């Protein structure tokens with residue numbers, strides 16, 4: 001009986017481009033999917049854009065675009081990029097869909113019926129200027145435990161403590177740079193705590209990786225907090241039925257998007273998605289995720305599914321994070337590479353090969369070291385594997401490209417013995433081991449050619465060596481197909497093999513006419529991080545900035561409306577600025593030694609408007625005014641020519 005699978009990758013968030021971190025997960029999933037498909041299993045590979053939540057709403061507002069239009073555009077970009085890397089989803093959809101809305105409402109009503117939802121009034125930080133409640137990531141302030149400045153609303157990066165956002169000292173909204181107020185609101189909670197028995201069982205059955213198992217067990221053994229599944233308007237998501245101005249929290253509807261994307265595919269193809277998702281379905285369901293979202297997939301998702309009519313996943317498989325040249329991926333450090341930037345420089349299959357050579361079934365972080373990448377591609381993929389076709393081409397040519405009728409059986413058999421182990425490694429998600437074994441076979445073929453020296457033999461003997469080598473070469477091209485599908489298919493064209501599965505391994509090719517060898521992949525040049533994209537990529541320490549970097553600084557003309565010395569501060573003057581349509585701002589400027597407050601009134605100055613607010617002993621400084629200075633101690637405020645109006649953008 002054909003084994004059936006539904007496999008998912010976690011949903012990329014719809015507010016920015018696909019980057020190499022996303023690619024790590026999609027490549028890992030896609031290798032496993034392709035492996036199963038080559039085993040003649042039925043595999044439905046599902047993904048979608050995660051298109052809801054506050055960050056999407058805020059980005060859309062900032063870019064002055066309808067969030068629906070924005071997420072649609074980004075979904076199309078994601079689809080194209082993923083296809084460029086030969087990721088073959090059965091369906092790539094969005095969570096902002098009618099199918100998902102219906103499913104979310106249905107599952108929510110099941111939760112209500114099962115008495116798993118209750119309401120609770122809480123107090124939450126509210127940004128009055130923006131008119132919205134603030135998610136933790138939009139609040140910064142001083143850590144209540146250690147006093148560190150500029151910490152986010154969910155925990156302190158300095159001392160590691162976690163807290164509620166309202167416990168921060170002097171919290172500031174990062175959206176408007178204003179001080180939020182505590183406001184009462186009512187939320188809907190899911191009784192996660194009642195589900196701990198089910199979750200314990202789920203952990204036993206579906207979680208095979210030790211590190212995740214013990215992390216989840218740790219959470220289960222502690223007090224499981226009930227889960228707030230609602231968010232106040234304004235929000236981009238689905239409204240909760242029979243509630244006023246309440247939306248489902250994005251993390252409730254995102255995983256339901258797996259089911260919705262399946263339904264969308266099935267409806268288009270006249271299938272019934274319930275055949276796949278019903279509790280007794282004979283499809284195995286496997287989720288591939290990053291280690292940062294284990295909590296949601298290992299606790300909330302199975303607990304929510306359990307109360308529905310849908311099947312629980314058979315396994316959750318987590319991977320580690322990606323670093324670039326040993327550093328965390330970060331835009332400011334220049335270590336952030338989008339998938340499109342990578343593809344402009346290199347064939348996408350090369351990234352697939354590199355990741356495969358490092359991936360195993362554990363949750364280890366993976367480093368893309370650009371030097372190592374170049375070496376690995378040149379020495380392994382180009383030098384050892386795809387070079388084999390070229391090495392023996394001349395000897396086949398001498399026979400008008402017709403292979404010999406026989407080969408060296410003992411050599412062929414000795415190599416073919418190893419395929420079962422390679423297939424097992426694929427099945428176990430031990431891709432680096434599969435790559436190593438394939439490379440070992442390629443090494444053997446190369447040694448075989450070196451030892452037999454066909455260039456010293458007569459045509460017939462040389463043809464036999466070439467035919468022997470190519471019979472194993474064909475097999476390793478097939479074995480490599482899940483990893484480097486495009487290169488593998490290109491190489492197999494030489495032998496007119498276009499449709500194949502792992503059943504075709506060990507098929508002899510004797511006495512057949514084949515095509516002339518064509519280069520499959522060429523050596524690559526080593527590259528530096530900043531070569532990926534001259535505009536956006538800047539390496540740390542590089543003094544040059546791009547025009548885009550400069551544009552990030554929001555400089556404005558501002559008029560000083562009041563100025564006063566700050567008591568107890570030798571250098572500071574407190575200045576109130578009129579920034580036109582942007583309202584008024586307070587800054588503390590260290591210019592006391594050069595200016596009298598009264599001389600500053602009505603002066604036009606240059607304000608760095610989007611500088612992160614800084615809490616000082618005397619109050620909050622909401623920006624910076626620019627001045628020049630020299631070694632003799634002079635301070636000179638920058639000013640605008642007559643006619644410039646407060647609030648005007650400087651560019």
Ligand SMILES: [Zn+2]
Nearest residue numbers: 143146156159
């Ligand atoms: Zn702290």
